Amino acid sequence: MKRTQKNLKRPLLALLAVLLLSVPLIFSGFPYAILICCFILLYVIAVSGLDIVFGYCGQISMGHAAFFAIGAYGSCLLHDYCGIPIMLTMVIAAVLAASVGAVIAYPASKLVFHFLSLATLSFGEIVYQIISHSPGGITNNFVGYYTESINFFGLTLDTYPRFYYYALGCAVLFLTAKQMLVNSQVGRAFIAIRENHHAADGMGVNVRKYKVIAFAVSAFYTAFAGAMYAHLVRYISPDTFMQKQSVMFLTMLLFGGTASLAGPICGVTVVMLLNELLRSAERYQMFIYGILLLAVIVLIPGGIYGTVEKAIKNVFRRKKEATKDAAG
Amino acid sequence: MLQVKDVTLSFGGLVAVNHVSMEVRDGSITGLIGPNGAGKTTFFNIASGVYTPDSGEIIFDGKNITGKRCFQINEAGISRTYQVINLFKKMTVLENVLVGMHSRIKSKFFASLLHLPSQRAEEKELRKKAMKLLEFVGLEKQANDEAGSLSYGQQRLLEIVRGMASDPKLLLLDEPAAGMNSRENDELMVLLKKIAAMGISILIIEHDMNLMMNLCDYIYVLNYGKLLAEGKPAQIQQNPDVIAAYLGGE
Numbered sequence: 001m002k003r004t005q006k007n008l009k010r011p012l013l014a015l016l017a018v019l020l021l022s023v024p025l026i027f028s029g030f031p032y033a034i035l036i037c038c039f040i041l042l043y044v045i046a047v048s049g050l051d052i053v054f055g056y057c058g059q060i061s062m063g064h065a066a067f068f069a070i071g072a073y074g075s076c077l078l079h080d081y082c083g084i085p086i087m088l089t090m091v092i093a094a095v096l097a098a099s100v101g102a103v104i105a106y107p108a109s110k111l112v113f114h115f116l117s118l119a120t121l122s123f124g125e126i127v128y129q130i131i132s133h134s135p136g137g138i139t140n141n142f143v144g145y146y147t148e149s150i151n152f153f154g155l156t157l158d159t160y161p162r163f164y165y166y167a168l169g170c171a172v173l174f175l176t177a178k179q180m181l182v183n184s185q186v187g188r189a190f191i192a193i194r195e196n197h198h199a200a201d202g203m204g205v206n207v208r209k210y211k212v213i214a215f216a217v218s219a220f221y222t223a224f225a226g227a228m229y230a231h232l233v234r235y236i237s238p239d240t241f242m243q244k245q246s247v248m249f250l251t252m253l254l255f256g257g258t259a260s261l262a263g264p265i266c267g268v269t270v271v272m273l274l275n276e277l278l279r280s281a282e283r284y285q286m287f288i289y290g291i292l293l294l295a296v297i298v299l300i301p302g303g304i305y306g307t308v309e310k311a312i313k314n315v316f317r318r319k320k321e322a323t324k325d326a327a328g
Numbered sequence: 329m330l331q332v333k334d335v336t337l338s339f340g341g342l343v344a345v346n347h348v349s350m351e352v353r354d355g356s357i358t359g360l361i362g363p364n365g366a367g368k369t370t371f372f373n374i375a376s377g378v379y380t381p382d383s384g385e386i387i388f389d390g391k392n393i394t395g396k397r398c399f400q401i402n403e404a405g406i407s408r409t410y411q412v413i414n415l416f417k418k419m420t421v422l423e424n425v426l427v428g429m430h431s432r433i434k435s436k437f438f439a440s441l442l443h444l445p446s447q448r449a450e451e452k453e454l455r456k457k458a459m460k461l462l463e464f465v466g467l468e469k470q471a472n473d474e475a476g477s478l479s480y481g482q483q484r485l486l487e488i489v490r491g492m493a494s495d496p497k498l499l500l501l502d503e504p505a506a507g508m509n510s511r512e513n514d515e516l517m518v519l520l521k522k523i524a525a526m527g528i529s530i531l532i533i534e535h536d537m538n539l540m541m542n543l544c545d546y547i548y549v550l551n552y553g554k555l556l557a558e559g560k561p562a563q564i565q566q567n568p569d570v571i572a573a574y575l576g577g578e
Contacts, residue, residue, distance in 0.1 A: 196416055199410065
């Protein structure tokens with residue numbers, strides 16, 4: 001059984017790689033579709049970040065739009081005011097967001113559930129207020145801020161296909177790092193905290209330290225995605241970083257399924273495509289998100305990927321039992 | 329090994345643990361008994377760092393560990409199990425044991441992120457050791473099952489091996505036999521004796537008198553937060569105060 005699974009895995013992965021690499025060719029006459037794929041990739045990074053703190057470590061965050069904003073504004077401002085190349089400012093902004101995340105998480109690590117969601121909610125609101133009423137108007141407040149494309153070692157990523165390949169590279173890098181992290185003792189400590197933080201503490205896990213690490217790593221991911229967003233669209237305004245963005249990250253994550261590699265990917269893809277289909281009904285967007293979120297929580301608590309995974313496992317188990325029965 | 333000197337802890341007006349002193353000797357199995365609500369579990373929670381005592385000292389291995397946090401006490405070499413099963417239910421049996429080893433892991437954050445060769449080698453060693461521990465209690469076949477899917481008795485065993493995973497010098501067991509049938513009880517006794525023979529001292533809370541009398545080298549009796557009696561099992565059985573506390577009467 002295992003062998004057939006393994007034999008299937010390689011060609012499937014190769015097929016997926018070819019498919020992903022040829023997206024700009026498939027949609028060569030339809031740049032808007034490539035743009036949507038770029039968004040999907042950067043949201044996958046952002047939502048995977050949220051998954052680290054929420055899915056694995058079990059700490060809810062209602063304020064991840066704040067990290068998205070720190071990444072976006074941080075990268076743009078650092079580039080314009082300090083003249084640092086964008087490739088670097090994206091990383092610096094993400095490190096900055098990680099530090100902010102750690103500072104927030106240190107006191108917040110004492111809070112659980114609804115208190116933590118309130119604290120993170122207000123953190124999101126604080127950052128929103130700062131970027132929309134910035135000191136000296138450095139963020140241009142509600143007018144919005146114009147910025148440039150990424151200069152990738154001399155190549156300007158100013159077309160959608162170019163940005164797409166860059167984003168694909170970043171997504172692969174970030175998702176690989178996420179898998180490596182969660183499959184180490186750090187990831188085990190995260191899950192242990194989610195499952196039972198008293199027992200984790202008793203077993204030698206420094207709960208506060210690991211909650212801080214989870215928040216910091218998560219902030220790094222989401223902030224980097226925010227910087228990608230800024231340099232893809234080349235224009236950012238506080239509208240993008242309102243509370244509803246945080247809710248959208250959570251919707252995407254819960255929709256796809258938490259604590260997995262594929263969950264955020266499924267969730268982001270489905271929600272983004274729905275988003276496009278519902279363009280004409282933009283006014284009802286939040287309403288529809290709300291209903292979707294409710295439906296997922298009530299009907300498929302494991303999210304799309306979680307449910308599919310379970311179904312596949314059940315099929316395999318039944319097959320195994322059937323062969324066993326036949327043999328016996 | 330463990331010396332508790334005159335420890336007191338009160339919750340509001342209730343004195344849960346009242347000037348209690350006791351000692352666990354190297355390699356011994358020490359019992360802690362008393363009627364419900366006598367303060368046994370509270371005492372465990374003080375020793376393992378969940379609560380900080382209002383007064384008194386706890387010395388472990390010559391070091392003062394009073395007021396240290398849970399994870400620091402685990403690092404110092406005291407591990408524990410819980411009265412209510414406190415496993416990481418959605419993790420596999422093996423992963424539960426691996427979390428138990430947490431305080432002994434040397435790899436740091438970036439080594440784990442990048443899966444450096446040193447980290448991979450360590451991880452391999454850990455898994456080997458964890459499997460050995462599971463074999464020790466006969467859970468090796470369930471290594472990749474979810475901990476929550478184990479039977480009640482197996483979950484109790486897993487709690488014990490998870491506690492042993494950090495190579496503790498002292499293991500605190502809070503009612504490990506609760507809900508076990510008599511056969512499982514006998515197996516547990518054999519297992520605990522084996523653990524003690526490995527050089528791990530044990531401090532155990534249990535209501536099953538038969539088990540305690542056969543297992544323990546020394547027993548302390550708590551009643552209403554106070555130390556009522558102490559001594560060898562035979563002495564405890566004869567102690568009129570203890571009999572009165574258990575059977576009622578003045």
